[in-house]
Structure formats: C-alpha cells, structure tokens
Amino acid sequence: TLERDIFLATPRHPRWKDEMITKAHDGLVGALNILFSKSNMGKVGLSEVSVAQWKQVQSIVLANEGTLVSECGRLMGRLDLLVADLDENGDSKGWIVADLKTGNPPKQKLNEKVSRQLRFYRDLLKAINPDHPPVYAEGWYSSNQTIHRADGPSVLDEAFAAWEGMRPTEEPLEGTPGDVQCGFCEWKAWCPIWWAARRDGTLSPGSMFRDEVVRAVRFDRESGAALFERMPPLGDEGELAHSDHRFGAILRDQALDQMRELMDSGYEGAIFLGSVRVDGKIVHLGDWCEVLPWTPLLKSIRE
C-alpha cells in the first residue's frame, strides 16, 4: 500500500520537447485513426469529423487512464483505454483493453514483455469484474496504425509469484559480487560478501578510490586526522581479524561529521569507509565518502 500511495501521489513530469512535436502529432493522429476504426465509422478525415460523429466515437470509450487494482491490493496497473468491442451492427460484444504504443511496431507478433503487460491488464480487469463480457487486450501502434492482439493464458499466477518474490525474506539474497555492481552499491556497510570477495581476489581493490573496513586507532576530532587499522575478513559472514596494516587519514566535511558522530556516540566497533581517496600512504575522506558502522546483516531484523 505504501508504494502504491507514493506512486499515485507522484505527478509525472514529462519534459516538453519542441523537436518532438511532429512525432507527437503523428502519434495522436495515428491513435485517433485506430479509435475511429473501432467505432465502425470507416475512414473519416479528422478535419471533417462532425460533433455527432465525435460523440459516437466517445461513446465506445468506457474508461481512459483507469487504474486497476486487484481486490487484495497487491496487483496494480494503469490502462490507457478501455473501449467497447462493437459487432457489425454497432452493438457491444465485449471489451478491448488498449495500450497506446508509440515505439516500433512488431514485425510479426508482440514481443513477450509487451504481450505479458497487455495480458496483465486483461486478466486484472477480468478478475476485478467477475461478470465481464469477452475481453481482449491490444497494443495500438500509432506509428503505422496497426493493432496487435495479445493472446495466451492468464499471467496473474505469475504476477502473484513475482509479488511474493519481491517480499523481504528472512535470509538475504545470495550475493553476486563483481566490480561493476559492487562499485556503486550503497549497501556495503551491511554486506559482508564484497569484503570477503576482496580477500579472495574476486573483487579488485580499486586504485584511486577504495572501500575499507577498519578500526579507529586514533582520531583527532578537531583536525580530522585519524589512524586506522585495516580489519581483514574472517570467513564470509562479516567477522573481522586484526592486522598490522595501519594507515593515516585526513577527514573533512561529511566524512568528518559522520566520524565525529560515531565516536561521540561511544562506538568502538569496526567502521566501513566508503570510497576513500588514496594518496600515497595516506587516504583522504570528504563529502564523497561514507563513514558507517560495519553492520553485516545476515538475517532480516524487521519486526
């Protein structure tokens, strides 16, 4: 619910792009032409449409930009358009969930992701409306005005399975350390995996900037000078050993504030230093760094 409330309360911020106006206009015309074809009106030049004709077109639109939420609140989707599926006499024989697509139309059939998205709207709509008429899901490609129907079995079971898979688990997911993913990961102070991977050589130490797990030997809270002892990992669960490796550091700005706060709180445990800048034998820490208590998280601590 929390994520949904935030999502719904967040306004979209489309950026107005002057150079895209022609494409946007073509897309609008393309989408309108498809809508007209769905209202059994045949080909009409858009500039010749009468008020009565437009009302007729509007009458087949059952909802637009509608939000679908499953009864349990777990699944949600926003559909572009729900229109009546008319037979040759103009009577409604079902519903069409339409998603307007501005991208490249498929050559033959819809790709798997788009098909899944469309079927998700279809199946969610059916689940919410038990007395539904026949429902079809279609991708309307404005660029060449083609309609592609998504057929296939329901995707709701998979959607619920995906929802379950996203729930926080008691045990963390298996770590997959690597230079790319660990490089910008903000969870290192809680993750024992990368530190063990550094020991095992799976992760390179980094040359200019590197992360360290240390103990403070000395810290001068006025000048920001510190002496740290490197704490190499013991095992894979975040336990640490002592070492002879000591190095000096100069802390400034955010790093200094964080270090002061930690030391003032009486903290004596190991410290994670994120992104220190190596300069010969000493390191520099500043606004680009993190100074956090080393807190390997091996199990969920949610209540």
Ligand code: SF4
């Ligand atoms: S630091 Fe840990 S959590 Fe982050 S990417 Fe590396 S292994 Fe994954």
